[in-house]
Amino acid sequence: MKTNPIPGATRRSFFNVAAIALCMPLLFACKEKRPAMLETPVFDVWATSTLEIEKIEMTDSATVFHLRAFYQPEEWIGISPETFIRESGTDEKLTVAGAEGIELGEDMFMPEAGETAFKLYFPPLRPEVTKIDFVECESNGCFNIWGIRLTQEAKTDVAKLTQKTCTQPLPNFKYSAKPAKLSGKLFGYSKVMHKEAYVNYADFSGEIQTVTATVADDGSFSLEAPVGYPGIYNSSFGRIFLTPGQEVKYYVDLVKQTRHASRLRKDKEPGDSAYVFTEGDGFFISTADVNKAPLLASNPENPEVILTDFFAKKPEEQVFYASVFPLIVYLSKHLYLPEAMKSKPVKEQFAAFRERAKIVPPDAALFYNHILASLYSDRIQATKFYTEADKEEIKAAFVDNPAYAETLLAENDKIKSLTESNKSLIQPVPAVAQDKVFDAILKRYRGKVVLVDFWATWCAPCQQALKSMAPLKENWQGKNIVFVYLTGETSPLAVWNRMIPDIHGEHYRVSDSQWQYWGKSFKIEGVPTYMIYDKNGSQVQRYTGYPGNDEMERVIGGLL
Numbered sequence: 001m002k003t004n005p006i007p008g009a010t011r012r013s014f015f016n017v018a019a020i021a022l023c024m025p026l027l028f029a030c031k032e033k034r035p036a037m038l039e040t041p042v043f044d045v046w047a048t049s050t051l052e053i054e055k056i057e058m059t060d061s062a063t064v065f066h067l068r069a070f071y072q073p074e075e076w077i078g079i080s081p082e083t084f085i086r087e088s089g090t091d092e093k094l095t096v097a098g099a100e101g102i103e104l105g106e107d108m109f110m111p112e113a114g115e116t117a118f119k120l121y122f123p124p125l126r127p128e129v130t131k132i133d134f135v136e137c138e139s140n141g142c143f144n145i146w147g148i149r150l151t152q153e154a155k156t157d158v159a160k161l162t163q164k165t166c167t168q169p170l171p172n173f174k175y176s177a178k179p180a181k182l183s184g185k186l187f188g189y190s191k192v193m194h195k196e197a198y199v200n201y202a203d204f205s206g207e208i209q210t211v212t213a214t215v216a217d218d219g220s221f222s223l224e225a226p227v228g229y230p231g232i233y234n235s236s237f238g239r240i241f242l243t244p245g246q247e248v249k250y251y252v253d254l255v256k257q258t259r260h261a262s263r264l265r266k267d268k269e270p271g272d273s274a275y276v277f278t279e280g281d282g283f284f285i286s287t288a289d290v291n292k293a294p295l296l297a298s299n300p301e302n303p304e305v306i307l308t309d310f311f312a313k314k315p316e317e318q319v320f321y322a323s324v325f326p327l328i329v330y331l332s333k334h335l336y337l338p339e340a341m342k343s344k345p346v347k348e349q350f351a352a353f354r355e356r357a358k359i360v361p362p363d364a365a366l367f368y369n370h371i372l373a374s375l376y377s378d379r380i381q382a383t384k385f386y387t388e389a390d391k392e393e394i395k396a397a398f399v400d401n402p403a404y405a406e407t408l409l410a411e412n413d414k415i416k417s418l419t420e421s422n423k424s425l426i427q428p429v430p431a432v433a434q435d436k437v438f439d440a441i442l443k444r445y446r447g448k449v450v451l452v453d454f455w456a457t458w459c460a461p462c463q464q465a466l467k468s469m470a471p472l473k474e475n476w477q478g479k480n481i482v483f484v485y486l487t488g489e490t491s492p493l494a495v496w497n498r499m500i501p502d503i504h505g506e507h508y509r510v511s512d513s514q515w516q517y518w519g520k521s522f523k524i525e526g527v528p529t530y531m532i533y534d535k536n537g538s539q540v541q542r543y544t545g546y547p548g549n550d551e552m553e554r555v556i557g558g559l560l
Contacts, residue, residue: 034058034130034150040264044147045188045254049261050077051143053134054117056150063094063122065134070263073114076107079143080136080550085122088131088147094123105550125150137549139194139468146190159187159253163286164279171230171283173319173366176244177403177410179224182235184250188258189219197221199242200234202326204370204377204408207458207495226407230283231322232290237276239290239323246282293320303331307359311367329370332357346375347393365400372397373404377411381492385416415494422497427506434517441484441508442537449481449559450533454524457491457499462528465546466503472549472556473504479560480535482506488515534559 038056050071057064063085071077081104084093101118102108110116125132130150136142182199189195198212213223227233230243237250256275259268276287299305310321310328321328336356341349350372360367376394379386386394391409398404430440442450455462473483483505487496489512500507510518518524525544532541532555541555 034127035152038150038152040266042149042265042267043145043258045190045193045258046146047140047142047144047193049263051145052262052264053145053148054264056148058125058150060124062097063125065120065122066117067120068115068117068264069110070115071110073110073112076109078107078548079104079118079120080548081105082550083120083134083136083143085125085132085134087125087129088133093135094125097121097123133192135192138192139471140196141464141468144193146192158255159251161187161251161253161277163274163277166280166284168280168283170316170319171243171246173229173231173315173322175228175366175369175401175403177226177228177406178245179226180230180242180244181222181224181247182240182242182250183222183247184220184252186215186219186221186252186254188254189215191217196236197223198236199223199225199227199240201225201227201323203411204326204373205381205492205495206326206330206374207381207492227322228407229319229322229325231319231325232293233323238287240278240287241283241285241290243282246280248278248280248284251277296321296324303335304359307332311359311361311364325370329367329374332360332371333374342378346372346379349375369398369401369404373408376408380408380412380415381494383415383419383493383497386412415497418497418501419494422500425500425507427508429508429510429514434514435521437510437514438518438522441486442533445482445484445506446537447480447535449535449556450484450537451481451556452484452486452531452533453505454486454518454527454529454531456487456527457495459527461545465528468546468549469552472552476556476560481556481560484508486510486518488512490515532556532559 036058038058039054041053041056043053050069052068052070054066054068056066065085069077079096079099079102081096083096083104086093096104098104098121099118100121101116108116132148132150134143134145134148136144180199182197184197186195193215195215196212197215198210200208200210203209211223211225213221215221225233225242227242227244230241232239232241237252240248240250242248253275256272259265260272260275262268278284278286296306297309307328310318310324313321318325333353337349337353338356341352344352353371353375354368376397379390386409391412394408395402395405427441430437432440442452453462455466485500485503485505485507487507487509489509491509493509496509522529528544528546530541530543530546531539534540540559543551
């Protein structure tokens, strides 16, 4: 009798493997096949609605993105030559290999229709890849699209959220030193999106301050902002109502938001427009209702129109204009406080203001308190720090609401400490003729590559550029390059002192006359303006506005 040469256990294993092998074609047949051409693909979240994907071609030799751009007519857009695609959740990059209809790294001005189309060519994707990211750069402000589905899958996950109803009364329009808290979650978030949560508010000087918080990997965020008054403030999520001492929770479904904003996608659902939900431990208001708040009337030829409109509002209505309240104060000081009075003691300035500001109701106590706080703050901005007698005067001036004095005294001590610690960061302006100052500054750094940045504390593009350039500065650390930052007296001294510790480089703050001289002699059209010099002190490049990290790397990298 013949026996099976394969033992029992081994025989069973053999037959199991054979059975699986026979079923493998069926398993692959059941899996959804990636098409060679995909029209208006489904994707999770994007960073901007400027670019839409019309279709993606996938062959053995290339991956071709057919893109349509929507932007303001005669304004420009650009695509970085470092743009890449990658399988979602991985670090493997397939960098753009070519373009049709747009020059990589060059500005393309939009036609009058505000719409144009072009193609980008990438290396081929592996057959098993079914979900990818399109990434122009890994920071804010780039044309990024995450979670692009390369199969015919038509659904993306969305959160189940319901808008809560507020039962709390509208808060009184009163100043408080307690911070307002903003927290919440971004559903559909991934850490590759590099988002920040922020709130803008104005301090007593009228300078816009920003409080930021990094969004955690799970999409959650939390920050505290000393906004001062209850009201509507600008944030990374648009306009939002915040109240000192209270918390607002803000939830955003990024998947719904993206789907709703898309012009081309075919998988939209009726509920996509409801992608923001708000709740709080006190008064809160939905985004839709916030956006219904009317703007104040204005007239460039008659600045008093905005003041007239504001003071015509009832106190319970004024609370909705907290974000423009500092502007109203600034405008009032400009109109009703003579220049000659600004060197006088605060009490004299305040009396002169009240005498001239006939448009302001005499019983507008909150407004006058803010004016007085602003006048005391002006001293801090000029680094004329308070004496003990000044502190007692300030406490007495705000005996009815000590929160004003609390904020002013804390700000005074903070800026005073910063000013002392910043002495090593601030360089003396060369004591030479006005037309020799710039050359004298450059001469100090001969033998090094020099990047000169003309900037201002109030310039939002300057601040965005500083953030964008931070990774480059880190890469160039220890190399033969110096960063020279030049600003004038339009940058309040205290604000400047607050900012420069985070801007590593050589800092100069020059007089108004010197700043204006540079503006005329160098034909500076705006800030930021950049000038790049080689090791011999010769200018090799100049830009008005930040040209982007790729261009900076190309020019400066070639000089190091």
